[in-house]
Amino acid sequence: MERGFFSSLFDISFTSFVTTKLIKVLYVLSLVVIAITALVFVVAGFEESAGLGLFMLVIGAPLGALLYIIYTRVILEFIIQVFRIGELLRDQGELQRQAFTAAGWLGGDGGGAPAAGPASPAPPGPEAPTTAAAIAASCPNCGAPTTPGARFCRSCGHQLD
Missing domain, CATH: 2.30.30 (SH3 type barrels.)
Structure with missing residues (x-):
């Protein structure tokens, strides 16, 4: 079940993550900050000398911005993958729990002990x-x-x- 931003933000049990909803905004903000920083370096270079300004305009600022954009993208992709793995494991655990309960391997208490005797196939539940x-x-x-x-x-x- 997908929750909204504010519902996820105030989810005290942390079953719904807000990070996956904010990651795009964080990336755009990072791009803006990197572009402004590159512009500041170019302006500072021209204030020092025309040669340094040209170097910063053509090589320094674009190369530095590119490296920081790559770094930011890799870090944000790592973060989003960690959250996706967590969501996938949560979904798989719920599906397993439903399947084991339907097969009679889990009692009504949700314990891990199998039911005594051979289990007859249970009809699929409403969630199956x-x-x-x-x-x-x-x-x-x-x-x-x-x-x-x-x-x-x-x-x-x-x-x-």
């Missing part, structure tokens, strides 16, 4: 996918089959809605 469309869902980006209830494609990482 029963239609062919839910079972055969595929990623709109790469076409790989997706896990029901997953928020991201396992193959390409595309966000599923």
Whole structure:
């Protein structure tokens, strides 16, 4: 279940993350700060001398900005992947819990002990996918089959809605 920004911001149990919603804004702000910093270096270079100003305009500022943009992008991608892994593990744990409960491996208390005796196949619960469309869902980006209830494609990482 996807929550809104303010709902995620004030989620005391931390089951919904606000970082995945803010990452684009943080990247744009970083690009603006890097561009302003590069401009300041060019202006400072021209105030010192015309040669240093030209060097900063042609080589120094663009190279420094490029390196900082790459650094910022890698850090933000790492952060978003950590959160995506957490969301994927949470979704998989919930699906496993539902499957184990439906199979009779988990009692009503949710404990880890298997039920005594052989378990007869339980009919699928209301949360289990029963239609062919839910079972055969595929990623709109790469076409790989997706896990029901997953928020991201396992193959390409595309966000599923």
